[in-house]
Amino acid sequence: MRLADYTTIGLGGPARDFVRAGTTPELLEAVRAADASGEPVLILGGGSNLVVADEGFGGTVIQVATRGVHLDHGHGLVTVAAGEDWDAVVARSVAEGLAGLECLSGIPGLAGATPIQNVGAYGQEVSQTIAQVQVFDRTTGEILNIPNEHCGFGYRTSMFRGVGAFVVLSVSFRLAVQTRSAPVRYAELADTLGVSVGDQVESTEVRAAVIELRQRKGMVIDPADPDTRSVGSFFVNPVLDAAALAAVEAAARARCGPQTRVPRFDAGDGRVKVPAAWLIERAGFGKGYHPGDGARISAKHTLALVNSGSASTAGLMALARQIRDGVQDTFGVSLAAEPVLVGVEL
Numbered sequence: 001m002r003l004a005d006y007t008t009i010g011l012g013g014p015a016r017d018f019v020r021a022g023t024t025p026e027l028l029e030a031v032r033a034a035d036a037s038g039e040p041v042l043i044l045g046g047g048s049n050l051v052v053a054d055e056g057f058g059g060t061v062i063q064v065a066t067r068g069v070h071l072d073h074g075h076g077l078v079t080v081a082a083g084e085d086w087d088a089v090v091a092r093s094v095a096e097g098l099a100g101l102e103c104l105s106g107i108p109g110l111a112g113a114t115p116i117q118n119v120g121a122y123g124q125e126v127s128q129t130i131a132q133v134q135v136f137d138r139t140t141g142e143i144l145n146i147p148n149e150h151c152g153f154g155y156r157t158s159m160f161r162g163v164g165a166f167v168v169l170s171v172s173f174r175l176a177v178q179t180r181s182a183p184v185r186y187a188e189l190a191d192t193l194g195v196s197v198g199d200q201v202e203s204t205e206v207r208a209a210v211i212e213l214r215q216r217k218g219m220v221i222d223p224a225d226p227d228t229r230s231v232g233s234f235f236v237n238p239v240l241d242a243a244a245l246a247a248v249e250a251a252a253r254a255r256c257g258p259q260t261r262v263p264r265f266d267a268g269d270g271r272v273k274v275p276a277a278w279l280i281e282r283a284g285f286g287k288g289y290h291p292g293d294g295a296r297i298s299a300k301h302t303l304a305l306v307n308s309g310s311a312s313t314a315g316l317m318a319l320a321r322q323i324r325d326g327v328q329d330t331f332g333v334s335l336a337a338e339p340v341l342v343g344v345e346l
């Protein structure tokens with residue numbers, strides 16, 4: 001059982017044990033049994049945010065395959081089993097006239113993984129609509145319903161990320177009962193729709209526009225498009241305070257000319273988010289960059305690292321380190337990996 005067959009980037013060695021859990025009782029049983037025997041556990045969703053070592057995983061991989069969607073349309077409440085396909089959940093919410101997830105169209109993976117890194121795109125994050133997350137707490141053995149405000153959501157993070165103490169069983173979303181979208185927050189999306197930031201249009205239109213934009217960037221899984229054999233964005237956009245931004249601006253002017261303006265988005269508390277892709281390109285790593293061992297930068301999006309077919313995880317991580325070091329040397333910014341790294345480090 002090679003984990004490469006279960007990850008969207010097509011990398012990862014064998015799992016010592018592999019269990020597919022088709023129901024919530026099966027999922028609980030599998031986790032409890034592995035924990036009781038002291039086996040390391042890796043919960044596997046759609047494998048779209050996982051980089052697994054070439055040596056594989058020396059423990060039990062538990063694949064979440066639970067199904068079920070419960071819709072309380074009147075209250076806009078949608079509760080989804082962890083194993084439901086995420087994009088199908090978004091498509092259904094849009095079709096049912098429920099708004100709040102439409103900008104998250106086309107993101108691969110399963111619903112249960114969305115709270116882990118507070119999945120987001122085009123101005124929406126699941127933290128804006130999650131009402132509660134039902135989890136199995138592996139430390140106490142309890143099943144808990146954790147309300148949104150206790151989930152520790154932040155930019156690409158939550159209390160569930162990294163620690164592995166919680167298994168997400170289901171996620172409940174509170175959506176607006178309307179066919180119009182939530183206000184469009186992302187300038188590129190507003191441009192594509194021909195509207196202004198803050199406008200609302202039909203959610204079906206937003207969904208179509210988001211998918212089109214994502215396809216252009218190789219951000220919708222397509223077996224016919226080699227640029228989609230990735231984990232999406234490999235690096236998180238760095239969030240900088242005023243002093244760090246000033247240092248990046250000085251370095252950017254020195255390298256790219258006195259008129260250079262570093263793009264940024266407000267990140268609250270006087271901080272800004274700077275696109276990692278911009279820094280990577282200015283540090284000398286353009287689209288399609290390939291050091292020659294099978295891992296390369298996507299030809300469509302600088303932030304996606306791609307397995308061209310012959311890559312190994314070691315080669316991918318070497319490329320990631322080269323990029324991280326290049327950005328560090330050029331701008332003094334330390335890029336962090338977005339995917340969950342299993343058995344490897346950046």
Ligand SMILES: Cc1cc2nc3c(=O)[nH]c(=O)nc-3n(C[C@H](O)[C@H](O)[C@H](O)COP(=O)(O)OP(=O)(O)OC[C@H]3O[C@@H](n4cnc5c(N)ncnc54)[C@H](O)[C@@H]3O)c2cc1C
Binds near residue numbers: 107110116120233
């Ligand atoms: C082409 C492409 C585009 C992408 N675009 C975006 C984007 O726009 N925005 C974005 O935020 N992400 C994006 N991603 C990343 C990824 O799709 C999301 O993070 C997604 O939510 C991962 O879901 P998954 O089911 O594949 O999780 P996996 O990759 O299987 O797992 C990811 C992590 O979550 C844990 N996990 C999974 N399910 C559970 C569960 N039920 N309980 C506890 N832990 C669990 C795993 O152990 C692992 O640590 C993209 C990825 C790709 C390949």
